[in-house]
Amino acid sequence: LYHSHFLALHLTEEECCRPTCATYTCHHGYLERASELMDTEVSLETCCRREPACGTDFTCPDGYALYHSHFLALHLTEEECCRPTCATYTCHHGYLERASELMDTEVSLETCCRREPACGTDFTCPDGYALYHSHFL
Numbered sequence: 001l002y003h004s005h006f007l008a009l010h011l012t013e014e015e016c017c018r019p020t021c022a023t024y025t026c027h028h029g030y031l032e033r034a035s036e037l038m039d040t041e042v043s044l045e046t047c048c049r050r051e052p053a054c055g056t057d058f059t060c061p062d063g064y065a066l067y068h069s070h071f072l073a074l075h076l077t078e079e080e081c082c083r084p085t086c087a088t089y090t091c092h093h094g095y096l097e098r099a100s101e102l103m104d105t106e107v108s109l110e111t112c113c114r115r116e117p118a119c120g121t122d123f124t125c126p127d128g129y130a131l132y133h134s135h136f137l
Contacts, residue, residue: 021047054081086112
């Protein structure tokens with residue numbers, strides 16, 4: 001009910017009633033503000049709120065990177081927006097992390113780690129030297 005016309009006589013429904021946010025349709029990328037459904041200041045800003053989107057509303061935690069195929073996608077959670085990177089991967093014994101691959105999201109032993117150099121497989125002794133057996137593999 002439009003309060004300035006309260007108890008006025010001989011008015012039409014259009015003169016007595018004002019639309020509320022309940023009549024407003026939010027645009028794509030926006031959700032209705034349930035708390036504002038009876039507000040008579042009908043506008044996008046009053047009646048709607050922007051939907052959360054990857055890349056604008058979620059900051060990935062350390063060791064995670066934005067999942068690029070979901071960039072600016074709507075209705076997603078932080079878990080859906082962010083993917084683990086090699087920074088979250090622990091290399092097995094005998095392997096070292098590849099510092100150049102820490103932000104890679106293809107997390108695997110092959111991508112994130114490199115085998116540690118080992119005697120017998122990575123070094124050939126020069127003439128006059130023999131393989132030091134206590135360091136063999």
